[in-house]
Amino acid sequence: MRRTSALILIGNEILSGRTKDENIQFLALRLGELGIPLREIRVIPDIRETIINTVTEMRAKYDEVFTTGGIGPTHDDITAPCVAEAFGVPWEFHPPTFKLLETYFGPEEFNAARQRMAKLPQGATPIVNPVSLAPGFSIGNVHVMAGVPRIMRGMFDSLAPSLQKGAPVFSRTWHTTSLFEGTLADGLEDIQNRFPDLDIGSYPFHREDGRRGVALVAKGQNRAEVEEAASAIHDLIKTKGGIPIEGEPPV
Amino acid sequence: MRRTSALILIGNEILSGRTKDENIQFLALRLGELGIPLREIRVIPDIRETIINTVTEMRAKYDEVFTTGGIGPTHDDITAPCVAEAFGVPWEFHPPTFKLLETYFGPEEFNAARQRMAKLPQGATPIVNPVSLAPGFSIGNVHVMAGVPRIMRGMFDSLAPSLQKGAPVFSRTWHTTSLFEGTLADGLEDIQNRFPDLDIGSYPFHREDGRRGVALVAKGQNRAEVEEAASAIHDLIKTKGGIPIEGEPPV
Incomplete structure (x- = not known):
């Protein structure tokens, strides 16, 4: 069976040249091995409408969509609420993730910015982050991961066993x-x-x-x-x- | 004045993970310096409709569009005829380029496959290739370059002085x-x-x-x-x- 995937890199750092991409080849090879080859990649800035429209377009077009970037605690990390909006569901606290992060940071350090990382689109499943704890998530056929290569790779390893494989190439x-x-x-x-x-x-x-x-x-x-x-x-x-x-x- | 640009990487080798991209950061930095920052990047396979539709969409949306890949002599090098089609013009022999390549290769070696590299969309301007001679081209706001990094960089250096600069960042x-x-x-x-x-x-x-x-x-x-x-x-x-x-x- 032929399966297809797409990748969306979200954030300004690749577009400005500040950061050299270290995620594309890793994901291209791993998805090829799983028989879900990449058919398209987009690099987009962290602009709300752009993220929502791109996710909406790509998830209709490909079997699986992977995103990297924009899920940290700062004001420019808007991937999660945008994906929620693309699916028409609220972005809300995910109690098990809230507990996990609260225990890790301690009540003093678990400030409003960090609490944002405990919010997921309603109905999303967390993707375990073995490096720095704050999870990614899957909702429908969209899989949202961190942009930092070490963390992204850890998340992809957590996610891979649950992906439906296609015919190998x-x-x-x-x-x-x-x-x-x-x-x-x-x-x-x-x-x-x-x-x-x-x-x-x-x-x-x-x-x-x-x-x-x-x-x-x-x-x-x-x-x-x-x-x-x-x-x-x-x-x-x-x-x-x-x-x-x-x-x-x-x- | 604010100017914007987009980059389209054409070909299967980045999508399959065979090749690690070495062009994005170079172009992102150089375009930033010229005040024409990249706002979007797409990596697409060498499928005719995909190339035509992507070029058409991006050239309407951004001040300048750069492409890399798909301009060699082989059957999977279809960027040039697709760009011609996106502009609604024929893809035809460009006499000065034909002469240049004929002289370089000699009549024996200048076979049908290599002659394809002497064809440009009607009205296009060649972009000088200081590395391996076969040129890229500009038509309207679309600039078509090779995918091999050394050749791409040479072409961009030829092209850069003619690009209209924006306000520096x-x-x-x-x-x-x-x-x-x-x-x-x-x-x-x-x-x-x-x-x-x-x-x-x-x-x-x-x-x-x-x-x-x-x-x-x-x-x-x-x-x-x-x-x-x-x-x-x-x-x-x-x-x-x-x-x-x-x-x-x-x-």
């Missing part, structure tokens, strides 16, 4: 440093036409140290077809006078 | 490792309310080596207000018993 790669895309393009298109259910990808690389070449990837849910296409890719590189090397080029 | 940061967001949140909201035209951001960090804390950022187009807000942030950290440290926390 198989992938085989050959690369060469002795030919370029333009020489291989026609033959590669023939291979794509022979295997219309696979994704046949061509990824040129050009390293800072001057190493250049192209990686050719066959990917799909039918393992036998992937193997067959990969062997056609190998033969194509040889036919064109190049040296095929198995796997991805070293970074 | 000023930014000042204080961080602390002795307090957390929850203690600072209320005071920070007061500062945001005092300076409604600024973005007051709170960015917790949590390093692999255990260093934790929070960075507080004041950002906006009025330099005097940014300085005033930054000094209020400094005082807030001190008042709460923390040690304010100027600038971003070391990575």
